[in-house]
Amino acid sequence: MIETSAQTMLDRPEEPSNCTVCCCTLTNKVLMVLFMLLLIVAILVGNLVTLTVVLGTKHFHTPQGYLKASLAVADLAVGIFVVPISVYAEVYFMVTDSRPEWILYNSQSVSFHPCNVIGPIFAGCTLVSITTIFLLTIERSIAVLKPLHKDSVITRKRTTILIIFSWLGSFFLAVFPMVFSNEIALEYNSCSRMCNYALGNISEFPSQAWNILLLFPAFDFTLLGGTVVINIISLSSIRQHSKRRKHLAQTECQNATKPTFSDIKAAKTIGTLTIAFTVSFTPIAVFVVGNVLGKKWCNFSYFAFWILASNSCWNVIIYSVRDQKFRVRAHKLLMPFQKKNTTTT
Template identity: 80%
Template sequence: MLDESAQTDCTVCCCTLTNKILMVVFMILLIFAILFGNSVTLTVVLGTRHFKTPQGYLKASLAVADLAVGIFVVPLSVYAEVSLMITDYKPEWTMNNSLTTPFHPCNFIGPIFAGCTLVSITTIFLLTIERSIAVLKPLHKESVITRKRTTILIVLSWVGSFFLAVSPILYSNDIVLEYNSCSRMCNYALRASEFPTQACNILLLFPAFDFTLLGATVVINILSLSTIRQHSKRRKDLAETDCQNITRPTFSDVKAAKTIGTLTLAFTASFTPIAVFVVGNVIGNEWCNFSFFAFWILTTNSCWNVIIYSVRDQKFRHRAQQLLISSQIKNVSKT
């Protein structure tokens, strides 16, 4: 747990009024980017018949998790920083942990951020499994990957992720939720200064679970992309028969697998600093500057998905452009 002197250290690049304003502007722009990008994703996926597939449902689940970050998590940080900037007074809940304040916003916001992060990792894993089946076993894709099974897996991922998110405060009295002045977010922290072993082990469950899923996701992506490469090589070296054309993955499946691979790479890159920070914090390192950049790098990942879809998926990009143009036409006709 970071001590108060570390948390209030002015090395977090926010001592001057200009830096504070820039930080708040960044947070506000991030809110709009998250809300806009994921709203577009949900509109395209749920409003277009082509995207109402198991893969589309998983993308919608991922967009909902990212939307929750933009609706609940980032606005609280904006409120805390604006209050401090305008009144030069920190709200009481930003200086006390959840055990000393009757109603502490972090008791609500902290599990949402942790739960949505876990949902994102789990959903990317499920997307990778879905794409690997389409690439490795194209003939079995329709029978194995169904909407009903995908919906059940989505529900289980949300329930399991949020159970894991609240487990630290349920199973250890030495872990609290507090507003961290370094990260500018609600974080789990160790209440005792001696770092009890049980509480440390519970906190380490997060990076252990996340890296296990991300590691498995990376391995499956490598296997799928290797298979795609082999099929591409066969098309160049051999004259394929009709039977071969049926058994190999379709062009859309190949494109989708590459998109999920890019999504996995982006999330792994954004999550790694958080995992490093949690491990370092548990063993006693006070990384105030690093915690700020680690948490906000992860938060910015909530608006990257729509960019990746737009770059990698031509049909998604075309449909999103149609929706934006039609909304502009409606606004013009109303005026």
């Protein structure tokens, strides 16, 4: 979400002179656009399936289901708004051999700059995803560590309120840099091929603006760190419970105080989800640290941001592999399409 640039877009209307992995040849450009188009399809199909399963199945009308739906909506927004603007910019450049006007100038030089909308959407949805995974982890940890209190502590009403606050808080943080600092601009970066917050050289850039933008990594790292710690505690409890089940005969009274098999399975699924998001977010963390140290890393910038964007289509795969009920329901949804294809052939 944060990109440093030595100059504003007004000062560099053409492609960078140094050849990056994404702009050296026409073949690379075509492959890059094809990747973006496939990513859009994967994000849209995967998250629409998730929403249909969660919202259309009574079994998933639970606090956990609501959180999964919120996560799917955030990922869906990336496929609807964020990736298509990159496709448009790159296809426009391939066809006309020039950049659209809103790319050639910074956000203050045109009447409407799409990045002023797309940038906060990408940042906000990323923050929503991190917050939602954190809430999913909290919900599962209570189910595993305090199973008797699960139904009284975790309610659909409380979960809905938390989801609303997570969206409001995330998008407040996303627009915070532009609202509280006129030194921060949004631009379509020619390295990452995305709308990012633009910074100047560290020696020239106001320290206040740096402090504002550092809220992003501080917030992200804090939540991700807490999520990982809570997952470790929950999974350790699950492991100890499994060991006890192997060596001790459980009475009905004892079983009542233990997490159910579905709770354990769900906790492992959320753990897998946390690992996937942490892995996809790590390159961004490395890139931000590199920016602070004055590194440009144009190629790495592209891979870091698009690895993060690709994470938006992984959730449905994780659910399908880890959750049998989700997998069965998703299969039933896709059956009509399979029958049509069989009839046609």
